[in-house]
Amino acid sequence: MNPVKKINPEKLKQIKLVLFDVDGTLLSDEGTIGEKSFTLIKELMKSDIKISLASGRLHSALVEIANSIGTSTPLISLDGALIKNGKGDIIVHKSALRKSIVNKSIELAEKYFVNIALCHSEAIYYTENNSLIPMILDKFGALYKEVESYNNFKDNTLEIVFAGDNRRTMEYLRDRLSFPFVFGTSVSFFRSHSHDNIYYLEIKKSGSTKADGLMRLLKHLRLKPEDAMVIGDWYNDIPMFETKAFKVAMANAVPELKRMADCVLTKTNNEDGISEILEALLNAKRKK
Template sequence: MGIKLVAIDIDDTLLNPEGQLADETINAIQKTIQKGVKVVLCTGRPLAGVTIFLNQLGISGDDQYVITYNGAIIETVSGHRLAQHTLDFEDYLAADKLSYELNVHYNILDDESRIYTSNRDVGRITVIQAAENDEGLFVRNPEEMPQDLIVSKIMFVDEPEVLDAQIHKIKEIFDDRYYVVRSLPEFLEVLNKKANKGNALTDLLSELGLKKEEVMAMGDQHNDLTMFAVAGTTVAMGNAIPELKEVATYVTESNANHGVAVALERYVI
């Protein structure tokens, strides 16, 4: 049974260490698409932070899909939503309170890709995150936010050593209510319990009538583990965490050495 859909993480998987798409990767993905195989980007980013790469890869139309916010939203690349599992104003207030108690920078993303924080001393990582997102960064106190707020995800964003020191406490408080996952050394994400890449990919496969055996998934971090659980062929990057390499079908080259292209040449093209 051939592969009909390839699900690919973006940061440190699809992109090289400079945060760019290498020509080798673009060429391999375009060859994959030409064979009639769907390429679905599965990312913690909002759609506004993905569009530039979709355009470079030539992925467009209402029959092409993207999984954003770590699985909180499944949508077509043109923005039509198939499903969403989001958070609300009360969840936002809980994160705001914990941020100040633990002295960890945080922000939230709404369902239109806008980034909000009440941290007046906006953290360095938040600034970098906002630079990758066309919808902007807004500093607002909780009383300035609408109570019907739709939150796609909450992010504790800080230097890796800061998160390392507080991750146990955050999980201790939030694990029962939310899906809490480290997506990058600088990012700890808090989402709806139903929101993860694996659940979103399962929903998309059901929509498209595809079987697990027809799917390949590629990634590098903890938030890709749920995606690996629902794909027949799994590819860990050479730069992936050990936990992902242990369960992968194949360990490809690192993102510095065009690992996505190498894997596509091996299994699809």
């Protein structure tokens, strides 16, 4: 039986915001939104459901998607470091790193010969010494810009990304940029999914998770966590699944996310899986 059919319609009637993860959820592996889901999203917005995105992508890599579906609701980018609408005239939250942390990160990268890039809302900046960055980073849809020096780009840095093939070195850098050596940072260390033997270290200001982004967006919209539906597939979606929002996991989601979900879809992102829950949501709204 389709698990979506088991959901209490009263739960769905309460939903006022649908928050999509992007890669592996809203988009297929080819970067497209399913035709059925696209139509359903449009119909849901006509029914006063707000639609937004929460992604590890840069803000600039979300704007085209937001424009295509016609949503004006602020978007959560870089896993919560920035919440801004597509036009850029509404900034709900911006969490830039302290300049001292940026300086220390650059010094460590140069000392240990590790690639480093500075992520801003519109582009990822790298220098000639870090020219491998565009080829080895998994930042979908990002604009990469080579600059002569990082000096003019240390302010407004939302995320610092290290990339290297020596796990021990990357783990050492992770420790040097975490408590107690550094205060106020959120550090993620993981292996690349698409590049063999490449490890990433991402540094953001504390309080920069998708869950933090969700709560700030809800406050801005004057909604409660129970008014939101979150849909995801990957580890960085776990914080959202720890909230009181209605949680939906894709068929292609990691096991941890499926265990936390209120509903697990039967189809993957390549099968327009989100259309299952969107159709159920629209039907529930129409039965009011």
